[in-house]
Amino acid sequence: MNADLFLSSNRGRMKSLRILALGFPHLPTDRIARSKWGPSWRSTGRPEGPAIACVGRHDNTLRLTALDEQADAIGLRRHQGLTEARALYPQLEIFEEYPAKDRELLCAIADWCDRYTPLVAEDGKDGLFLDITGCTHLFGGEEALLHDILSRLFRMGFDVRGAIASSPALAWAAAHFGRGGVIDHEQGRDVLLPLPIQALRLETQLVSSLSKLGLKRIRDLAAAPRAPLARRFGVKLMQRLDQALGYEEEPISPRRPIASLSAERRLAEPIASEEDILHVAGRLAASLKPGLEARGAGGRLFELVLFRVDGKVLRLAVGASQPLRDPQRISRLFSERLAAVHDDLDAGFGFEILRLNVLNHEDFNARQGDFAGKGESETSLPDFIDKVAARLGPDCLNGFVLRESHIPEKAVLTVPATHHVGSGKSADAALPVTDRPLRLLKRPEPMEAFTSEVPDGPPGSFRWRRALHRTARSEGPERIEPEWWNSLEGERVRDYFRVEDEQGYRFWIYREGFYGSHPPPRWFVHGLFA
Numbered sequence: 001m002n003a004d005l006f007l008s009s010n011r012g013r014m015k016s017l018r019i020l021a022l023g024f025p026h027l028p029t030d031r032i033a034r035s036k037w038g039p040s041w042r043s044t045g046r047p048e049g050p051a052i053a054c055v056g057r058h059d060n061t062l063r064l065t066a067l068d069e070q071a072d073a074i075g076l077r078r079h080q081g082l083t084e085a086r087a088l089y090p091q092l093e094i095f096e097e098y099p100a101k102d103r104e105l106l107c108a109i110a111d112w113c114d115r116y117t118p119l120v121a122e123d124g125k126d127g128l129f130l131d132i133t134g135c136t137h138l139f140g141g142e143e144a145l146l147h148d149i150l151s152r153l154f155r156m157g158f159d160v161r162g163a164i165a166s167s168p169a170l171a172w173a174a175a176h177f178g179r180g181g182v183i184d185h186e187q188g189r190d191v192l193l194p195l196p197i198q199a200l201r202l203e204t205q206l207v208s209s210l211s212k213l214g215l216k217r218i219r220d221l222a223a224a225p226r227a228p229l230a231r232r233f234g235v236k237l238m239q240r241l242d243q244a245l246g247y248e249e250e251p252i253s254p255r256r257p258i259a260s261l262s263a264e265r266r267l268a269e270p271i272a273s274e275e276d277i278l279h280v281a282g283r284l285a286a287s288l289k290p291g292l293e294a295r296g297a298g299g300r301l302f303e304l305v306l307f308r309v310d311g312k313v314l315r316l317a318v319g320a321s322q323p324l325r326d327p328q329r330i331s332r333l334f335s336e337r338l339a340a341v342h343d344d345l346d347a348g349f350g351f352e353i354l355r356l357n358v359l360n361h362e363d364f365n366a367r368q369g370d371f372a373g374k375g376e377s378e379t380s381l382p383d384f385i386d387k388v389a390a391r392l393g394p395d396c397l398n399g400f401v402l403r404e405s406h407i408p409e410k411a412v413l414t415v416p417a418t419h420h421v422g423s424g425k426s427a428d429a430a431l432p433v434t435d436r437p438l439r440l441l442k443r444p445e446p447m448e449a450f451t452s453e454v455p456d457g458p459p460g461s462f463r464w465r466r467a468l469h470r471t472a473r474s475e476g477p478e479r480i481e482p483e484w485w486n487s488l489e490g491e492r493v494r495d496y497f498r499v500e501d502e503q504g505y506r507f508w509i510y511r512e513g514f515y516g517s518h519p520p521p522r523w524f525v526h527g528l529f530a
Contacts, residue, residue, distance in 0.1 A: 019252070020116075020130040020146065021171035022153075023161045024109075027126045028054045028066035028102050030158050032095055039157045039310070046070075051089065055082055056097035065097045069159065099125070109158070110255060111313035114305065115353055116149060118259065121252040127175075129168050129252045142182045156311055165191075168252055169244040173199035185246070192244055193219035200240040206233060218244070259303070259357035263287045270309050270350025274338050277306070277354070281334050284356035285327035298323025298364035304334055307353035314351075316341065318390045321382040321418040323364045329383065336390035385417045394418055406480060408440060408526060435498065437508040437527030444524035447509065452523075455515050458497040462509070464525050469501040477511075498529070506530075 024030070029052045033041055041047070051071035053064050062082040064071075071092065076085050085092055102125065110128055113120045116139070119131035132145065139145040142164050153160045163174035165183040174180055174191055177199040183191050192199070195218050197210055210233070215221050221229070221241060230238050242248040263284040271277060281304055292298055300323060306314040318333040338345065385397055397417035405411045451460035458474040476497035496510040506529035513521035 016133065017131075017166055018133045018136065018142065018164060019166070019168045019171045020132050020149075020162060020164045021123070021168065021175040022113075022128045022130070022149075023123075023172070023175045024106070024126045024158060025161065025176075026066070026068050026159045027106065028097065029068035029071075031101060031105050033068065034157045040155060042157050042159075043155050050091040050093045051076070052093050052095065053085065054097040055094050102126075107255075108312070109153070112307075112311045113149070114256075114313065114355075115307050116145065118256065118262070118357075119252075119254045120256070121254055123172065127172070129171070131252060131254075132164070146182060152311075167243060167246045168250050169201070169240065170246065172201065173244055188246055193217070193222060197221060200237075200244055202237065202240060206237065209233070257359055259359055260361050261288055261291045261299075261358040262355060264353065264355040266353050267351070270352045272347035272350040274335075274342075274345075277304075277338065277351070278331055278335055280354045281356060282327055282331040284354065285330040288356060288358060289325050289327060292325040292358070292361065292364070295361070296364060297361040298325045299330070299358040299361050300324070301358070301360035302330060302333070303357040303359050304337075305353075305355040305357065306351045307355075308347070309349045309352050312346075312348065314345065317359075319386070319394055319418050321385045321389075323362045324386075325364060329386075333386055333390045336387050340391045389416070389418050405483065405486075407483060408436070408480075409443070412440075437506075438530045440508075440527045441525065444510070444526045447523050447525050449511075449523040452511075452515075456495065458499050458509070459523065462523065464507075469503075469505065469507070471499050472502045474499040480510075496526070 032052055032054075033046075037047055051074060052068040053071050053076065054066035055062050056065045057063075058065075058079070064076060064078055064080045064082065064085055067076055067078060071089075074089055076089065076092070082094070106122065106126070106128070110120045110122060113128060113130055117130050117132050117135055121129040121131075123129050132142075136142045136145050139148060146162055146164055150160055150162050161175045161180050163171045163178065163180040163183060165171035165174060165188060166185045167188075170183065170188050170192060173195055174183055177195045178191060197216055197218060197220075198207055199218060200221075202210075210216075210221070215224060218241070221237075222245075226238055239248060243250045265280055265284060267280075271280065288299075299320060301317065301319050304316045304318075306316070308314065316334060316337050318330075318337050320329075320333070324330060388397055394416045398414050399417045400412045401415055403411055403413050445464065447462050447464040449459035449462045452458065453460070456477055458471060458476065461468060461470045463469070474497050477495035478497075480494045480496065482491040482493065492513045494510045494512055496508065498506065498508055500506045507525055508527035508529065509523060509525050511521050511523050513519065515521055
């Protein structure tokens with residue numbers, strides 16, 4: 001493919017892509033204002049009071065890290081020293097910066113934005129990218145979608161700027177340094193070129209160096225020769241420009257896994273009771289069944305997303321030990337999950353949107369039931385495991401699978417029962433020919449051996465867990481060598497013995513190392529026989 005054809009096809013893909021960029025220039029102070037005056041403080045009007053600023057220690061100096069609109073209006077600047085700011089405006093109300101809470105708030109806004117598209121990505125500390133390609137018709141078009149999201153966020157107490165364009169870089173530039181709005185592909189260059197050079201998301205030092213050369217606007221940079229600029233400032237400068245102009249793609253990474261199948265219900269009236277939630281979830285599961293059947297698959301991991309009226313989002317996930325597509329069984333799993341989180345399920349004023357996602361699916365092997373019944377015996381164990389895991393968590397029941405290792409503690413792996421049953425593998429499938437104890441200790445426990453027969457005999461007596469045991473009979477040794485391809489430094493040969501003491505208790509013990517070697521051998525108890 002020649003360069004012209006590649007550039008043409010690339011521009012075609014960029015033209016079809018639509019990205020919504022959201023910027024929150026006052027996110028930290030909006031968080032403080034919402035806690036002081038409530039989420040609707042912007043709609044009702046800001047109460048009388050001094051300007052608000054956040055302060056943090058940087059370069060061993062207290063500096064302003066965030067300002068509200070009133071602080072911006074009186075001329076205060078970010079990274080300004082606190083002493084200087086106090087001198088200019090003594091009434092300034094100061095709060096300590098809290099980046100963790102700011103990030104938590106941004107994540108909550110991103111969860112809320114999932115109602116528009118599942119492709120939501122974080123953009124630094126104060127922004128979001130939404131890939132709205134192909135879904136704007138559900139909201140009446142791009143203009144209606146942008147107006148809806150900006151007006152809702154305003155009523156929730158946030159100062160937000162938004163722009164829709166054919167590339168993340170152009171949308172970001174228009175939202176942070178332009179007028180925002182909807183930008184058609186043909187308008188991208190005209191919107192971008194008058195913006196300041198900072199709109200390309202360049203480092204502060206690079207912006208300063210370009211300004212000294214007279215390159216203060218993007219139009220100045222676009223008109224300058226590319227090769228000298230790339231040699232002096234690096235290829236990233238030209239890359240940022242090409243991304244903004246739509247000549248080079250810029251991928252965005254969604255913050256949550258993308259569902260393979262999804263069904264959604266927008267309700268005319270919010271619901272709050274568990275019965276109503278389960279009823280809608282059952283209908284959503286029924287609407288997913290044809291899609292799963294068309295793929296010949298069943299779901300292994302389901303997620304029910306509940307969008308509350310006030311913007312909070314709740315997520316309930318359940319897993320299945322085998323591929324599942326029966327709506328009734330899916331609904332029963334969420335019934336168990338809701339019963340487990342009953343006290344923590346805060347419905348508030350109700351949920352207005354419910355979405356059921358299939359996060360993971362596998363091939364579905366349909367089995368014919370018997371003539372007398374419905375074949376319920378074949379699904380009783382997986383159904384029981386799924387219900388218990390949904391109520392008590394996926395780690396409450398465990399199974400065992402074999403691993404390719406002859407070291408006893410590495411030969412069997414503990415996994416959640418949902419994975420164990422779904423895999424169809426069992427530790428009973430290939431038991432070793434040698435006898436093994438019924439109970440294997442999680443880790444071999446040291447013991448003190450007395451009157452051992454050397455070089456290959458078991459101890460005549462030993463002390464373990466403060467109890468003295470005298471050997472009555474024994475079998476062995478069984479030698480197990482370290483796995484030279486996968487062993488840790490210091491691992492030594494083990495000689496295992498099956499011993500029975502005078503009281504009839506049977507132990508599986510081993511000696512690590514040989515007599516006469518350095519370091520001297522050590523003895524361990526590794527298991528107990530029935």
